[in-house]
Amino acid sequence: MITHKNTSLFFVFLLLSLVLVNLFIVINWLWLIVIVLIWLGINAFGSARISSNYHVKAFCNNPLEREKKIAITFDDGPSVFTLEILELLKKHNVKATFFCIGKNIEAHPEILKQIIAEGHSVGNHSYNHSPFFDFYNAKKIKTEIQKTDELLEKFTSKKINFFRPPYGVTTPSIRRALKQTGHKVIGWNIRSLDGGTKNQKLIFNRIIKRVSPGGIVLLHDTASHSVLVLEQFLQFLQQNNYEVISVEELLNLNAYEI
Numbered sequence: 338m339i340t341h342k343n344t345s346l347f348f349v350f351l352l353l354s355l356v357l358v359n360l361f362i363v364i365n366w367l368w369l370i371v372i373v374l375i376w377l378g379i380n381a382f383g384s385a386r387i388s389s390n391y392h393v394k395a396f397c398n399n400p401l402e403r404e405k406k407i408a409i410t411f412d413d414g415p416s417v418f419t420l421e422i423l424e425l426l427k428k429h430n431v432k433a434t435f436f437c438i439g440k441n442i443e444a445h446p447e448i449l450k451q452i453i454a455e456g457h458s459v460g461n462h463s464y465n466h467s468p469f470f471d472f473y474n475a476k477k478i479k480t481e482i483q484k485t486d487e488l489l490e491k492f493t494s495k496k497i498n499f500f501r502p503p504y505g506v507t508t509p510s511i512r513r514a515l516k517q518t519g520h521k522v523i524g525w526n527i528r529s530l531d532g533g534t535k536n537q538k539l540i541f542n543r544i545i546k547r548v549s550p551g552g553i554v555l556l557h558d559t560a561s562h563s564v565l566v567l568e569q570f571l572q573f574l575q576q577n578n579y580e581v582i583s584v585e586e587l588l589n590l591n592a593y594e595i
């Protein structure tokens with residue numbers, strides 16, 4: 338398996354070998370630069386792609402699921418748009434998982450309460466969702482996770498098991514922090530990119546092209562266009578005989594520690 342540890346060991350070995358060979362044959366040092374660039378490239382790819390399992394094992398779908406079953410997740414709430422999302426989910430009798438940001442829970446505690454009261458699951462999505470989260474050290478990441486867990490647990494009364502890293506980016510520091518907190522990382526394999534564009538049609542077409550049994554969809558409960566996409570998407574799933582189940586059921590994992 339290509340992980341951060343294996344890759345690092347391989348490249349350190351390669352570079353040491355080059356230095357040794359250089360004692361006997363003169364090597365063009367451009368090779369050294371090429372090797373380091375490839376190494377950095379692999380690291381960047383592994384960090385940016387949550388499903389690569391490069392730094393952290395992430396559950397992004399259930400590849401063994403043969404039936405038309407998928408799970409829907411929402412990131413970055415709670416927000417005022419969460420209420421419209423909840424309304425739609427209720428109408429279609431669908432249960433979802435909400436990955437909440439700590440500071441947004443502080444702003445909308447009553448919405449978080451409603452999410453849980455209506456039978457949905459919640460997970461941790463950091464406290465600040467800072468664009469610099471990937472540069473935080475393990476201690477700071479652990480503090481972010483614990484602070485948000487405390488806020489969530491006031492409502493769930495059970496220990497939170499699921500964590501989704503901001504932007505889906507993973508780093509060695511995130512791996513170290515998670516080793517201490519013990520959270521399971523939940524990713525996705527159907528990314529709507531609804532945070533990048535407001536073009537409903539584009540987002541909708543992007544999702545339905547990627548829908549397959551065992552998939553996990555990523556949406557955001559932070560904008561009105563995402564609500565409209567969800568409405569269309571739920572209709573599409575119904576028409577195509579897809580059943581929406583919870584992440585817990587799809588992955589056979591518990592959102593909370595019992």
Ligand SMILES: [Zn+2]
Nearest residue numbers: 412413503504
């Ligand atoms: Zn996010």
